[in-house]
Amino acid sequence: MTGEDTISAISTPPGEGGIGIVRISGDNAIEIAEKIFVAAGGKKISELPDKSLIFGHIVEENGEIVDEGILLLMREPKSYTRENVVEIQCHGGSMPVRSVLRRTFEVGARPAERGEFTKRAFLNGRIDLSQAQAVLDVIQSKTSAALKVAQNNLAGQTSKKIREIRGEILNAVAHIEAMTDFPEEDIDELAISEIDEKISAQISNIEKFLENQSTGRILREGLETAIIGKPNVGKSSLLNFLAKTERAIVTDIPGTTRDSIEEFINIGGIPLKIVDTAGIRNSDNVVEKIGIERAKNYAKNAELILAIFDTSRPLTGEDEEIFELLKNRNAIIILNKSDLPQIVPPEKFSNIDAPKISLSIKKGDGTGELLKIISEKVGKIDFESAFVRDEREADLLRRAIKHLSDAKNTITLNIGIDFVSIDLHSALECLSELTGDSVTEDVLNEIFSKFCIGK
Numbered sequence: 001m002t003g004e005d006t007i008s009a010i011s012t013p014p015g016e017g018g019i020g021i022v023r024i025s026g027d028n029a030i031e032i033a034e035k036i037f038v039a040a041g042g043k044k045i046s047e048l049p050d051k052s053l054i055f056g057h058i059v060e061e062n063g064e065i066v067d068e069g070i071l072l073l074m075r076e077p078k079s080y081t082r083e084n085v086v087e088i089q090c091h092g093g094s095m096p097v098r099s100v101l102r103r104t105f106e107v108g109a110r111p112a113e114r115g116e117f118t119k120r121a122f123l124n125g126r127i128d129l130s131q132a133q134a135v136l137d138v139i140q141s142k143t144s145a146a147l148k149v150a151q152n153n154l155a156g157q158t159s160k161k162i163r164e165i166r167g168e169i170l171n172a173v174a175h176i177e178a179m180t181d182f183p184e185e186d187i188d189e190l191a192i193s194e195i196d197e198k199i200s201a202q203i204s205n206i207e208k209f210l211e212n213q214s215t216g217r218i219l220r221e222g223l224e225t226a227i228i229g230k231p232n233v234g235k236s237s238l239l240n241f242l243a244k245t246e247r248a249i250v251t252d253i254p255g256t257t258r259d260s261i262e263e264f265i266n267i268g269g270i271p272l273k274i275v276d277t278a279g280i281r282n283s284d285n286v287v288e289k290i291g292i293e294r295a296k297n298y299a300k301n302a303e304l305i306l307a308i309f310d311t312s313r314p315l316t317g318e319d320e321e322i323f324e325l326l327k328n329r330n331a332i333i334i335l336n337k338s339d340l341p342q343i344v345p346p347e348k349f350s351n352i353d354a355p356k357i358s359l360s361i362k363k364g365d366g367t368g369e370l371l372k373i374i375s376e377k378v379g380k381i382d383f384e385s386a387f388v389r390d391e392r393e394a395d396l397l398r399r400a401i402k403h404l405s406d407a408k409n410t411i412t413l414n415i416g417i418d419f420v421s422i423d424l425h426s427a428l429e430c431l432s433e434l435t436g437d438s439v440t441e442d443v444l445n446e447i448f449s450k451f452c453i454g455k
Helices: 029-036 094-106 116-123 129-140 144-154 157-180 189-209 211-223 237-243 286-301 317-326 369-380 389-413 417-435 441-448
Strands: 007-010 019-025 037-039 053-057 065-074 085-091 221-226 261-266 271-275 302-310 331-336 357-359
Touching: 007 094, 007 116, 019 029, 019 094, 019 116, 029 065, 029 085, 029 094, 037 065, 053 094, 065 094, 065 157, 085 094, 085 157, 094 302, 116 129, 116 441, 129 144, 129 157, 129 417, 129 441, 144 157, 144 211, 157 189, 157 417, 189 211, 211 271, 221 237, 221 286, 237 261, 237 271, 237 302, 261 369, 271 369, 286 317, 302 317, 302 369, 331 369, 357 369, 357 389
Parallel strands: 221 271, 221 302, 302 331, 331 357
Antiparallel strands: 007 019, 019 085, 037 053, 053 065, 065 085, 261 271
8 A cells, every 4th residue: 555644535526416425545534434424323434344335424523414425435455546445425516525525634634636546546556557547538538439448448458468568578688688697608599580570579569559649649639620611601500510409609690600619529439629610701800800810720730621611602712712721631621502502513622632522501411421421531440459548658659669679770780689688678668657667756746637636
């Protein structure tokens, strides 16, 4: 166990709800709970068996009842943190849970820091660092597919693959050290060749991880998707259709959308972060001009652009400006208002290298085909694969590849087998940082600072 002081925090979201939960973890968790919770029938919490669930009342020091609730007891090491853990379930709402939390502080607990419960689970060896970060991904997952990937990582899928790679490298190191322990023996050229092949194989395995780097980020944060077009072409209607709700105001008045509106949608399990932008046109309105500039910036930075054109009206210079924004970009051209008499033929868009679809968002014609094209653009993902979570992990993997490549170069140059071992140890250090077997306190603090207080 970590041997630190006892912490407590509210583990349910703020606001009104059926129940609120206050979690206590540490050596004195049971003692603290016993001071504020009176169990039904006068039972002592310290005498309850592990995994006990009991009804009672949370009380003030003078015996006044704060709330009624249920207490769950989990003794070390069979708990989330591998410490003594007590969870008190009271009525949901700001005042009841805050009052229960206050009482835990008054009798000896201290406020938990962000992610401190999960941090203790990591420090106490219940999970490794990759699994700890997967906890946050489970909480923040936006689609069932993203949740599945996060749960796989929480179950140790990524950690298992990294440890397999580490095991192969350690095997090569052991082989080298066995050879250097007997300098009087001739170095076996066949053994050196086998080590070289083993290193190449692990470089390939790590590169497969890096191939999924952008996919891992997209599953976690969503594919940045911008809806652009001039005013009144149907941008807000498209957002509402994709979001399946009246998310944006739709009127015949040009310039209704002056700021960007964000919404997450699910396409084939991939979360798309859709941004409905202000209509691109020349405007003297200061507020609208800011929105238009933002729209152009979103178009420049988006990973996917949904560009809408109204083919029932003649093209203008504003449309030409949008054409420029689409050059060499990942985009889908949407020719909207197909239910009206058509003035602009599809050939006008032939110079734009992007899929094109005619539809009527108002009538719903062609919307199914649009979803199919978006899904094809997003691509298929093997949700059972292991994914690089963030740039920190990607950097560690790239550094590991660099050290492994240095080891191969050392073998090729015949500098000395012991120098190969040095490079391999450096690669192992990078992989150890990824799983948390070797990591600095500053890195841990940065990682867990992204968690909520009660987790």
